[in-house]
Amino acid sequence: MIEQRSDYAFSRFLKFWRRVHQLSQEELAGRLESSPRHISRLETGTCRASEAIVLQIGEVLALGKRDLNHLLISAGYAPLVERIDFNSxxxxxxxxxxxxxxxxxxxxxxxxxxxxxxxxxxxxxxxxxxxxxxxxxxxxxxxxxxxxxxxxxxxxxxxxxxxxxxxxxxxxxxxxxxxxxxxxxxxxxxxxxxxxxxxxxxxxxxxxxxxxxxxxxxxxxxxxxxxxxxxxxxxxxxxxxxxxxxxxxxxxxxxxEDDNLDLSFPADADIRHPLLFY
Structure with a gap:
């Protein structure tokens, strides 16, 4: 049987970031054009955050990609992942x-x-x-x-x-x-x-x-x-x-699997491959 948990990870993240930025619930609500009551309900877990407000919170708190993605995941939403070129x-x-x-x-x-x-x-x-x-x-x-x-x-x-x-x-x-x-x-x-x-x-x-x-x-x-x-x-x-x-x-x-299998090769062996870079 899966244990039921009443706590809501997003609530903990929201409290954490609000305190990092030294904002009261009223101040954060003002920046979000929301109500202190709604912020309070988000922090107690009695109200589930919409994806839109999670993104809005990330914007008003100027969260970086890592922290915004953590906030999204904590609220039950998929992270925003930008593809990065490994060869850039x-x-x-x-x-x-x-x-x-x-x-x-x-x-x-x-x-x-x-x-x-x-x-x-x-x-x-x-x-x-x-x-x-x-x-x-x-x-x-x-x-x-x-x-x-x-x-x-x-x-x-x-x-x-x-x-x-x-x-x-x-x-x-x-x-x-x-x-x-x-x-x-x-x-x-x-x-x-x-x-x-x-x-x-x-x-x-x-x-x-x-x-x-x-x-x-x-x-x-x-x-x-x-x-x-x-x-x-x-x-x-x-x-x-x-x-x-x-x-x-x-x-x-x-x-x-066999500890005795010798995979070694001479240090000066001429080993080449297009994806070998040393």
């Missing part, structure tokens, strides 16, 4: 940080993926491993993580429990698309659902599973099947903003 000049520092992070993960294969499942960067460990599996010319053309991991039929997939795993991934994307209400996000999910091997009951399957940050992958290396754990790490800001900040980045890392 102002994110040079982030690109450098991601290069250093991927390099530090060598020799374990790792990729940096955005919220559209586009692969932005890879490390040498990734190229070294998968050139043993995929022709280098083909590997160089792969830019989408869905295409890379789930591009084959379920019977020829690298992923164990393929149908359950892809169902869970589609469900995560579907719920994100419901939040964003962005036609492009929904179109991506619709395209994924139509892929070969996706079970028709993917939604029912996913509903029975809790979210997973990792899954098992099988890779045939030199005629021997090796098991890996695919672990995903979210790159984001602190607090709830990590789930609404953009660019929403994920680092996917493959760790071998």
């Amino acid at each position: 000049p102002e994110l040079r520092w982030l690109r450098k940080a991601m290069i250093l992070t991927l390099r530090a993960l060598d020799p374990y294969p790792a990729t940096l993926v955005d919220s559209d499942s586009q692969i932005l960067m890879v490390n040498k460990g990734f190229v070294n491993l998968f050139t043993q599996v995929v022709p280098a010319s083909l590997l160089a053309q792969i830019t989408n993580n869905y295409d890379f991991v789930f591009g084959r039929s379920s019977t020829d997939s690298m992923v164990k429990d393929w149908e359950d795993t892809i169902s869970a991934i589609i469900m995560a994307g579907q719920q994100a698309a419901l939040f964003s209400n962005n036609p492009e996000d929904q179109a991506q999910i619709d395209s994924l659902v139509e892929r070969s091997g996706v079970p028709p009951d993917w939604a029912q399957r996913a509903a029975k599973m809790e979210p997973r940050s990792s899954f098992r992958v099988q890779i045939d290396l030199r005629g021997e099947v090796q098991n890996f754990f695919n672990v995903s790490t979210i790159v984001g800001s602190l607090g709830p903003a990590a789930f609404v900040s953009d660019p929403r980045l994920t680092i996917n890392i493959l760790y071998p």
